[in-house]
Amino acid sequence: MSVWDRREFLRRTALGSAAAAASSLVPGVTFGSEVAAAQTQAVEWRKAPCRFCGTGCGLLIGISEGRAVGVRGDPDSPVNRGVCCVKGYHSVQALYGRDRIQRAMVRRNGRLVEVPLEEALDLVARRLRETIDQHGKDAVAMYGSGQWTIPDGYAAMKLFKGGIGTNNVEANARLCMASAVTGFMTSFGLDEPMGCYEDIDHADVFVLWGNNMAEMHPVLFSRILERRRLDPQVRIIDLATRTTRTSYASDRSVLFQPQTDLALANGICHEIIRSGWYDAGFVQDHVSFKSGRTRPGYGLEERFQFTDEPRDADWEEYVSFLEDYTPDRVAELTGVPADEIRYLASLYGDPSKKVVSYWCMGVNQHVRGTWMNNLIYNIHLLVGKISEPGNGPFSLTGQPSACGTVREVGTLTHALPHGVVSDAAARERAAEIWQVPVDRIPERPTHDTVQMFRALDRGDVRFMWIQVTNPMVSLPKLARYREGALKDDRFVVVSDVYPTPTTDVADVVLPSAMWIEREGMFGNSERRTQHWDQLLEPPGDCVSDTWQIIEVARRLGFDDLFPWRREDHVQRIWEEYTRFHDSPRHRMGTYEELRSRPGVMWPVVEGRETKWRYNADYDPAADPELGFDFYGTPDHRARIWLRPYEPAAEEPDEEFPFWLSTGRVLEHWHTGSMTRRVPVLHQAMPRAYVEINVEDARELNIRDRDLVRLVSRRGSMEIQARVDYRGQPAPGQVFVPFFDEAYLVNELTLDAFCPISREPDYKKCAVRIEVPGRTGSP
């Protein structure tokens, strides 16, 4: 029996009671583990950030006799204040899956066989060297993720960009928050949010843009709910394409048609200006206007290239641009009633209300993701609600160190730990700190993630080392990239903690120490860097990803770049890395501060964290004469961008009449390779499904739990239908979570991406629904 029904519940409850009662009758005899009592052992509680999402909850991990035995929310953490979510509370169980990879493995005759770690590292180094010799240094690549610790990412950057001399470093974060980066860079000239989670304590209105926070950032959502409990005037507005737990908990749920959030944001700005709700003084003093190229394409062509051409615009041009976005026209496009658009504008425009906007994948995984980020900033800039307590746009992240590692260390093809490779000064600074010749760092970026895997398929990349991520579940249009990775003469190294579909394509598997089995740092969504000590011995031959890279680097002859001892290499890396950010705009906490505190938010100036950047009241780097000083841009002004609505890359048609959106569920994190090994989480959410709208299901004669076939132009799969389930898609839309490797929804998705950020759109492609056994599609 796989499901507990009510009767089973009653039976078990009664039997448990009976067993416990019986145990009291016969002292010394136990009746199963539930009634076993034993002596309390000393438990030591040590701090670590949560392993999973980008919220960055502070945990206290209970350690007893060399094992993790429990988790508490760290009451001293300003992030979560002692509360976690179900994943965090059970995160330590993810360490103990019986199928942990504990030995290095090499593929021989099609099978992975265990080998000594030293032998595997020798092989990795030899194949790296051979590939560079035969095909050039741009034929080797490193692919990591926002789950990399900061030292992991730094070591990877130093080896590939400073040692080997290729910009072939990318990370799963490209699939997750690249649009947030390009949004920040184009609007403010500097990455990462100006505000922090403390905004929640001050805001009156929370607008969630395509962001099911109740499931994906539950701890922050609980803080929002707490804020509303303390002040019933607080309003939560859920803007989404699908009705979710967040919608039910919100004061208002507004559904819009996929892709039309671009029009909705412009419509809100139109209404703010028409009603005179904009802050003319703020706009006059702190904003400049830009427009860029339109119709930039969708990145579907092989070797796609696009460079935006920003040009100056002005207020009149902006007002004229917005004339296309009257409430009535926007209502027609979005499906959101015109009155609702006016209401949203009034919330943003009311000078007595403080407003925070939150978003994550709905805005970022978008073929116009950069534009959509720009448009949310436009709203806040227009009404001057930014960079002060309770007022601000806030881009959330999905991975624990997407900010700390990928964005701050710069583990992307175009980036360096400070600045970009195309900037000579940034290359010179990197070369100086790394003590390498400046011309070793190439000035041209190579491939973004999708195009890096296209290059692997084509053969332009022959060697790829994948650490701490699972692209053979997470890449869009998956079949092409899996086939590419499996081609002869491709060599794939995978460092991971469990077998996954990605280790299935590996030639070498390296056993990684996981999370608290090694020392590390993560950086969360609010610029907070969190350190943890090694709390456990890793099993078997497992070593940290950092040390794997150092071992291979030394085999390649880069000993001088990695002179650190194993005992203190994390501290030494931190001390070297933070030299890149040594200015009041980005100075980071010292190693000692990180060790002693539950996270330190940068910029740290004279020992103090900066909670609100660009506002001279809070940010020592801002010019007090200006008040608000957007110092990331040459003119110290933030940008309002003229970004139009454009359609998605693939929209439903007669043959494929449904929108397919993909995403996460509360219980599982990313591709589920860790959370599915947590018994409580797997038992609560054991398999993926497709959510179908109740009206659509009725029309197609599909009942809840029927097996259906989803078909797109890329692939198809059979999967259980859920009707009127946890999430309720709007008519004409379906939703599939992507955590389940048995139902690879990314076989169906499209690898179209935002031309500026190169982040794919996992939220929009076209599918049809078939019912197996019935003739023809319904």
Place this chain on the structure above:
Amino acid sequence: MKRPDLGRLLRRVVGIAAAVVVMVPIVLLVLPDAEAVPEFRSAAVVLEQEEGVPIASEVGPFRDLRENLHVVSLGEPSPHVVVPTRMDRRARRVYEGAPPWIPHPVSEELDRTQDCAPCHTFGGYNPGIRTYSPRTPHPEYTNCLQCHVARVAQELFRPTDWVTPPWPEYGRERELLGAPPPIPHTLQLRERCLTCHGGGSAAPDIRTTHPERFNCRQCHLPLGEGEEAFTRPLNAGGSP
């Protein structure tokens, strides 16, 4: 010192044995008739429908909206009422202090709306599942399913080597005979003692005998966590 009352002990043993004898046939004979079990609904709705008809004598205390419950003497539970024990409740947590999983079915609607408050704000007898809904110790948190999930499957994705650590010893066994027992468990998010120790949902073996004295931590203190005993060398202050 009062001698142990052997007669009372005997009555208690017989009472527990009788409970076992009563419960097992209920489980094996009565429950298989699924139709006899009413549809699972929120207790609030059911109670309202049956206004004036006491479902169980213990309903009263849970309808008291005041912060501190008036807990009446409960006596022995009715034979048809399932009262989980301390061990049952432990079995719903992966480790001491972990959020318990939800032991009853969660409807799709409840999964979306998280409308757990009707049953769990004040707790109370829930005839749908013939047991008492425990009162939440933290009603201020309303994104309930953030931490508490229902198990819909029993199989594992992969086997696990996780070992649930031993639970803290029953507090009574730790300290001086006759002294108020210390609190053997963590208190984080469980600061309201009567959630687990008072009222009908309390496991009989940890139900307080004196709920009216609601300032619990006046007498019962949390056990330390490995702190060393205080010692002071005779000459620690140095010579004057």
